[in-house]
Amino acid sequence: MLLFQMAVHAGEKMGKNGLKDTDSIATPIVSGTTHWSKSSGDLIAFKEGRRHSFEYGRYGNPTMKVLEDKISALERAESTLVTSSGMNAIVATLLALVPPGAGHVVTTTECYSEARAFIRDKLSKMGIKVTFVELNDMETLKAVLDQGDVTLFYTDCPTNPHLKCIDIKLVAELCHRKGALVCIDSTLASTINQKPLTIGADIVVHSATKYIAGHHDVSSYTRSHVFS
Structure with a gap:
């Protein structure tokens, strides 16, 4: 209630x-x-x-x-910034937190296709290292983190469109040990079903035209990324 x-x-x-x-x-x-x-x-x-x-x-x-x-x-966030589109929120988060020429983004092979394409095709052209891992392959994630240069881990939970989930708490623990931030796109869970910040994530992204709106009738001008 x-x-x-x-x-x-x-x-x-x-x-x-x-x-x-x-x-x-x-x-x-x-x-x-x-x-x-x-x-x-x-x-x-x-x-x-x-x-x-x-x-x-x-x-x-x-x-x-x-x-x-x-x-x-x-x-349960410290602050929220509403942007003009879901991809705007994702792009703004990545560009604000991952330094060109020095950053390293780890993402999963299954996540929102447009975000995956931006990370793969655009960030790499900015001198940002990109590594893809399977959604729940924690051993590979640990090995990548052990390199010591990971800036940010990004994925969906649940994934779009297959609704697969990742252990956010475990991923956050592994990433924070190595100084990496964790960004979770929680669009398909909404705040009713999941609060990533309370279990270790640093940033949450939503496309507010989806489940957080309730009726899929919100304009394209209300999407957000949330910071702990």
Whole structure:
């Protein structure tokens, strides 16, 4: 019951000193790209980090902030960033955390095909080492990690489309011993069935047009990656 209450109420402002006070039960959709301050003092406080507000759509949006806070609550995450597409979230995560010319990504032979293709075809052209392992071949994973240069491990759990699962807790333990991060695409589980951050993962990726939306009717502008 608590999980469902969080899904409904987490992140919601409901007129409580929000940027745009409202008594609407549903969070209003703020479509404007720019936001104003009531005074120069408020603007200065915002710029100095003493006042929370919004400035421009690229940096944040009140409606999207509610969604981000809601996903953070459901995932037990430190923060959430909503991006324009699922692949955007995956690409942004990989490019932000894996250094060109020095990074090493380990992924599984079975994971989302577009992510696998990006890792194989694009990251390798950036001087990033890529290694593929079978989903539950822990011995091979240990051998690769023993090289000491793995930056990040990435896979789906459950996998798309065959719904195979990996032991996230074990993988996280193995990777963290060698200083590698763990990123799990948890799209096909949703937060109802799995919370990777609570069992060792460092980053979680969702395509919110899938099960996390409930009815497969969310627009393509609401997908996310979640950070512990």
